[in-house]
Amino acid sequence: MATNKHISSYIETVKATLDNLDAQALDQLIEAFATTYEAGGNIYTMGNGGSGASASHAAGDFLKGASYGLDKRFKMICLNDNLPSMMAIANDIGWSDIFIEPLKNFLGPNDLVIGISGSGNSSNVVKALEYAKERGVTTVAMTGFKGGKIGQIADLHVHAPVMDMEVTEDIHMVIFNIVKKAMMERYLGENPSMGGTYDSRVS
Template structure:
């Protein structure tokens, strides 16, 4: 097999990093830290690859960003509860799978984060709309043209790249950068189990 496709993808990914809006990432990091300080919940969600990223982020903050802290992050991925997802999708609609869960748990001191490459995933849009109606802070990570999510969210981290795989890659980079910023803020030289802040090859 020809490895040109690999090189082309990696080169495109490297170039796309420059499209990450660092000021908006900092704004989201600040919102996550303030939610933590208020002992609020951080709810995160997405579909498909974005759902996998949401699950990854919740794991990072439940363990990685919380290890060594007396007060822990309450980061909950609401696409992880499969029985709830299937029941809501079957009995109400797939477009309601996130909104209906937020109605059970979310309150004014929380933060609701939606991930959608297109920015137009109806279930994510509906969840953000409901959260805003309850005066809950919202954030969205999107790609392409940003879609409805970018318009709705209080904090919009929009990466204008028309390539779903690269958008998904960069969304995870955004959260890893936020985790690093927050752990350095809270833990300084003791950034949690497994955290290595030296990228040099050993």
């Protein structure tokens, strides 16, 4: 019985958080992806722990799912995914520099930088978004809890309004999937995952 209460409570929290998402922020995030794609820019994602997994998952979805069948593809890169360079930076320079250092190598004027942090206060994400902002590159903060520092730094704040890390992570992946589906519909046509060049059976 206690387990059932936990299940229903968790599901209700997820539902309530989804209901309270800022629809305008989601629209703006979709347009930020489209603007970056059309300008030929790179989209960078980053985060720690579960947020890092979400950053990597989203990049993989856009590398294949949102790009398959397009002549011009999405260029989405997760800054977590080069483990040797990330650990070298952490060891030789410091953990707070693991995301800013690769941005110094790659960041261009038409790019989009997305920082994911439940608390919004992860120092390495803060530092990277500050760097991108200083160079006039569009920045996005994806947060939970109270939004933290990156919610104040970024050009666009996409906030999961919940004081729960696990639910925050769930909501962030829902948001990425919403954007992915919007991009697929815009550039591949209606219901692309139901047929055509995109085969949903392989996912």
